[in-house]
Amino acid sequence: MxxxxxxxxxxxxxxxxxxxxxxxxxxxxxxxxxxxxxxxxxxxxRMASVSKQFTAMAVLMLVEQGKIDLDQDIHIYLP
Structure with a gap:
């Protein structure tokens, strides 16, 4: 780096x-x-909205790995 x-x-x-x-x-x-x-x-x-793009990328990587399904209710993954 x-x-x-x-x-x-x-x-x-x-x-x-x-x-x-x-x-x-x-x-x-x-x-x-x-x-x-x-x-x-x-x-x-101070990150503000800058982190949203990284969160979206991480979520899509989990979808690609079959670890989460975007069609499921969010409460399955978050308490």
Whole structure:
């Protein structure tokens, strides 16, 4: 990931969790271009509606794997 982030470019934080614990947490690139502040994996990002496209992709991947059916009632999968 670090090789994909060029100097002086905006970056991202990456976190991989399992059972509520971080397996990996890191920041890549800059949090603030003007002040040259590096991301360290601890910054909070306001995602808002940006995450919807990733959720949709994850759901469609589960459909493709036969793990969920879009024609079923949502309550089968969510309490």
């Amino acid at each position: 670090q090789s994909a982030i060029e100097a002086e470019t905006p970056g991202c934080n990456l976190g991989i969790m399992q059972k509520g614990e971080f397996l990996h947490k890191a920041g890549y690139g800059l949090a603030n271009l003007e002040l040259n502040v590096l991301l360290d994996g601890n910054q909070v990002h």
